[in-house]
Amino acid sequence: MKDYSMSTQETSVTPTGKSGPVLLRVFNQDRFAGLVVVALIILALQIASQFAPHYIAPPPVLIAEKLWTQLTSLWDEILITLLRLAIALAFAMLIGTILGIVMGMLPRIRPYVRSLVVIDTGIPALSWMLIAVFWFREPEIRIFFIMSVILVPFYALNVFDGIRSLPKEWLEMCESFRPNRWQVLRYLILPHIIAYVFSTTRSVIGYATRMVIFAELIASAVGIGAQMGLAQANFDIASVFAWTLFLVVLNIFSQFLVALLEKRVLRYRPEVEVR
């Protein structure tokens, strides 16, 4: 077979960007600043607790004790919140991606779906929460509904944007093989929009955490939000601080996990660092 080989000998390969060390480097750079800020907050709380009553400014030690109690005895409340968050995020990701694809691939339906999504983004989260209380009796359904209607538009609009930004050259290349619509979706659009799904998840995960807590506060008797409501009713500000601290750590950790997963799934992308 070698007799008709293309003879061009070119073996140079540009260096591969390694993902691991970059992540580690960013973490190291940010870690010092983060630790300094945390130390300053603890110090400020400690100083404030010397001058204000503990129901306004609890000392850090009391907050730590409350946090320990929550982690050891209220883990089921934490688990419920995490489950609600995960299920709602997964559902919103699925439905939002489907709506984004519908908008991107079906021009006739696009204006209707887009209008629906845009109207949804204009409705305040609080309105959805109150509507959910009227419409549904079951707290789980209420929370699921609230989370879904709030999160779906983020995915739908970002995925739609992703499809719109698909380079025309790639589409022409793919169409030169005369694929059907399913093949265009499978080989071109789905792999292209994965990056958009990840960036949406990174952007909304903090917002989603806040929303699930808010929804639990309004619409449920179990979960971290409900526990925070209970702490407020009991003038237990140390517990509120402890839950808040937990949520901050949870948010940072979940962002880190998504970023890690994103790095792995999108490993084909070259590392670019702006000096």
Next chain:
Amino acid sequence: MSPQSNAAIQNGEEPAILLDSINKSFGSVVAIENLSFHVNKGEIVSFLGRTGAGKSTALNLIMGNFGPTKGRVRVMGMDPNKDFKKLRQTISVGFQTDRLLPWRTTVENVELGLLILREPKAQAREKALEWLDRVNLTAAANLYPHELSGGMRQRASLARALAIDPEILLLDECFSQLDHVTSQTLRADVSEVIRKYNKTCLFITHRIDDAIEMADRILVLGAPARLLLEESPTEEDRTDRDKFRILHDKIAAALGVDA
């Protein structure tokens, strides 16, 4: 009235590509005006024209991406626009830019067309690896496009176009982004593969040298796309420096007349 292609249709058999009195307008802009030519099976025809001469419009008509405003386009006897799906595996395109998908490795990019043609996965991989071997990219099979040099990317792109074993290969200035040496070597290699497998090739370029070196027939287009000159370079034209220069100047003059 622009001249019509006067090359004979081989043995009276249906040409691989036929454009008959084609007009194509986009709104008030006329891209192609009364263009007629054909490409016989197994022939390499080069399309030469300045930027904006409507070469890409003609290519899109042949690919079936849209139909003509007036006239008749036939590819292997079929209307490429109306019979779009029927021409699966008949036409393949080597583009100006490599258009490799960044999330697919080199071998996955090469097998893309085969997978779209519903070739079983294992068979598609085997064929893709064979083509990577032919273009000397075996070592880069599992690298992503951003890890390849420009020449390697373009070779992978050509391997992708050839892997589906098309009857007609359309090359749209696919060597123009490469440096002279790489371009020359790759062009010779592709030309060899096309002749070895008796493929039909329509090669769009704006480089006169490329056209003379590669084509059996050269069609020079003016703007809007209409035939200005048709030449059939001989082996002597390619090897004899003086003859090469004479042909080169003749084509350049034709292009200059249009300027």
